[in-house]
Amino acid sequence: MANTFSLILVIVTLVTGIIWALEKFVWAKKRQQKLDEILAQTKELDPSLQRQVLPQPWWVENSVSIFPVIALVLIVRSFIFEPFQIPSGSMKPTLLIGDFILVEKFAYGLKDPVTHTQFLAIGKPKRGDIAVFRYPPDPSVDYIKRVVGLPGDIVRYSPDKRICIQPKGATECKIVPQSNRVRSDLKSNVAPMEQLDEQLGQVKHHILINPWRMDNPMNYKPRPGVNEWVVPEGHYFMMGDNRDNSADSRYWGFVPEANLVGKAVAIWVSFEFNRSPDSVLPSWIPTGVRLNRIGQIH
Missing domain, CATH: 1.10.287 (Helix Hairpins)
Incomplete structure (x- = not known):
């Protein structure tokens, strides 16, 4: 669209x-x-x-x-800037359904709006960025995830839901720091979620995990059963902050640099959609505005 x-x-x-x-x-x-x-x-x-x-x-x-x-x-x-709407909960608690965000289009270079061919290189994604990109299996669809692995990195995701990154040229894998585990107000279908602080590069952010749900490594791509990814040159490894409810690079592979759209930088409006099923009004009509969410994305 x-x-x-x-x-x-x-x-x-x-x-x-x-x-x-x-x-x-x-x-x-x-x-x-x-x-x-x-x-x-x-x-x-x-x-x-x-x-x-x-x-x-x-x-x-x-x-x-x-x-x-x-x-x-x-x-x-x-x-310069393009507005996007958050359609799913894969980036909770950072971004919620109903958030309308601004994406900085020039952050990763200027591109022709039709062919998406880059004609001016300006910058590259940094670890921890929230990036919008064209979904590799279907480039007509825009996705939003957090940049975890850079070109040349080795990324591992352990059963205890911790990320380990071995940057290009490094000899050891360093576990991404996590802290402040607390029970979240957000819930899954079966159990309360837990919220943690995570530090990716210079970016400190929140993530959600479901302590009762385990990944099935056989669903990983491109090597089913292997929880390690070697990021190719010119590609990026993306993950959602809602780790157990995110279809990301673990399941469909890497994002080519050519698919990058821009960097999410701000929430310009945020709507609530809490309409009851028996309401006479359509579900797409907002029930309220979350003014406290307007501003920079943290």
Whole structure:
């Protein structure tokens, strides 16, 4: 859907831009030339009659009016910030269903909004970043996860739900620090969840785990039964903060650098959706606004 909207936005901008340019540099001058010829014969012409004699077509008028707005939207959305909605709970407790976030598009380089070809390298993902990317098995779908493994890393995920990372060139694997284990208000279908603090690189954040649920390593990719991943060059290993309720790199593999969309940096609005099943209103209508969540993502 996001890719389709980008394509439509580019086409509309291109069409209205061509009309705007033709109007400014060709059609308007021709109308003015005709008007000058009429004035030379009549000496004087009422402004209202001028518009009747040389009318501007409605589609030209509308295109000229909307082109600057559409062009500005295209530039901001394609190269600066793009809004996204959080559709699932895979990033709890950091991001909740109903959070609307801003994604910094230039954080990982500037790309053509249609072909996604990078034309200006600016930065690379850092460990701990929350990144939006095109889902590798289906690039038409956008995913959001946290960057855990960088190119060349060896990542291990143990049965006790701890991450061990051996950076490229290092000789030992270092366990990612976890602390402050507390019972969470968020619950799974079968048991209360536990919330911990985790330190990935320079980023300290919260994660959720279900102490009663165990991963099945046979579902891991690309090597079923093996809880170790060697991140290829030009790729990244992503995981959700809701560790036991996240379809991430453990299960579908690595994210190519070309699939990166941007870095999530802020929540601009957050809605609650707690409507009861017997409500006459549709479930997509918010029941409240979580004002305390607006701001930077922590």
